Amino acid sequence: MNTEKPFRCGFVAVVGRPNVGKSTLTNALIGGKISIVSRKAQTTRHRINGVLTKDDAQFVFVDTPGFQTRHGGAMNRMMNRVVTQTLAEVDVVVHVVEAGKWSAGDEQLLPLLPGNPANTILVVNKVDLLKNKNDLFAYVQKRMEQYAYGAVVPVSAVKDTQLDVLLSEIAARLPEGEPMFEPDALTDRPMRFLVSELLREKIFRLVGDELPYGCTVVIEQWEEDDRMARIAACIVIERESHRPILLGAKGEHMKRIASEARQDIMKLMDKPVHLEVYIKVRKGWSDKASALRELGYE
Numbered sequence: 001m002n003t004e005k006p007f008r009c010g011f012v013a014v015v016g017r018p019n020v021g022k023s024t025l026t027n028a029l030i031g032g033k034i035s036i037v038s039r040k041a042q043t044t045r046h047r048i049n050g051v052l053t054k055d056d057a058q059f060v061f062v063d064t065p066g067f068q069t070r071h072g073g074a075m076n077r078m079m080n081r082v083v084t085q086t087l088a089e090v091d092v093v094v095h096v097v098e099a100g101k102w103s104a105g106d107e108q109l110l111p112l113l114p115g116n117p118a119n120t121i122l123v124v125n126k127v128d129l130l131k132n133k134n135d136l137f138a139y140v141q142k143r144m145e146q147y148a149y150g151a152v153v154p155v156s157a158v159k160d161t162q163l164d165v166l167l168s169e170i171a172a173r174l175p176e177g178e179p180m181f182e183p184d185a186l187t188d189r190p191m192r193f194l195v196s197e198l199l200r201e202k203i204f205r206l207v208g209d210e211l212p213y214g215c216t217v218v219i220e221q222w223e224e225d226d227r228m229a230r231i232a233a234c235i236v237i238e239r240e241s242h243r244p245i246l247l248g249a250k251g252e253h254m255k256r257i258a259s260e261a262r263q264d265i266m267k268l269m270d271k272p273v274h275l276e277v278y279i280k281v282r283k284g285w286s287d288k289a290s291a292l293r294e295l296g297y298e
């Protein structure tokens, strides 16, 4: 008789209102490495945030595009549909909330959670900030009255508390199956590619709905030694009129894009990073094969 535990592999979505600690948690689970897969290489429609491979399970963390609360009306409804669909397609949903806190943003997510709650795990993050741990019980009880989560795991993503418990709760809910990715394949992606993807992600998140056409990010300078890295990145836009959108009032969009990207790149490279980001206009670049080649896109 074969008594070995079967290997499990599946998709996990981490959701929650802004600032509850989703990125911190995902990075802590993946082991500090941010792994991004090129969309072209994807075997699935989901955008993959990272993959964690253990002895008995592979966890494929996917992004949940569309969840935002700043749009009203039709836009919001459309966005919500995307979220609902993603959450219905993944194997496990991790709903992150902040210990002791519940706000309108949390409330808005409830109707989007899957109809069958057994594979949805409530993660109560930031328990390190709780003054009185006894309050946790009443807090969790309230959450369970709203939605019958399959499991509840209080954690601290920054202090690495209970993350192993969370992983085993997720693993138990993944379907049996062979790993979809080589254990190290994703972390071997060239660092430059990851950095440009990180920047693109920040741009998309901040001004994605306003920029009428996509823009591309080209890494123009890369100097690195054991102690630090100096990176210069250029955001190539198609029209001069897109520049003010990217810049924002007093350049605040660009500042935010660069500073958030820098934080992530530092985590990724595990050393201080000096990041310079500037904008270049390349008229109609996306139509021109030669321009694309020049920019490193075949």
Ligand SMILES: Nc1nc2c(ncn2[C@@H]2O[C@H](COP(=O)(O)OP(=O)(O)OP(=O)(O)O)[C@@H](O)[C@H]2O)c(=O)[nH]1
Pocket: 016, 017, 018, 019, 020, 021, 022, 023, 024, 025, 125, 126, 127, 128, 129, 155, 156, 157, 158, 159
């Ligand atoms: N004390 C404490 N702070 C935490 C914990 N997890 C995350 N944080 C902090 O909470 C803030 C938000 O964390 P993020 O991981 O950026 O949150 P997010 O949910 O990904 O936020 P969005 O990207 O805006 O959706 C950061 O300042 C984190 O350092 C935790 O377990 N304990």
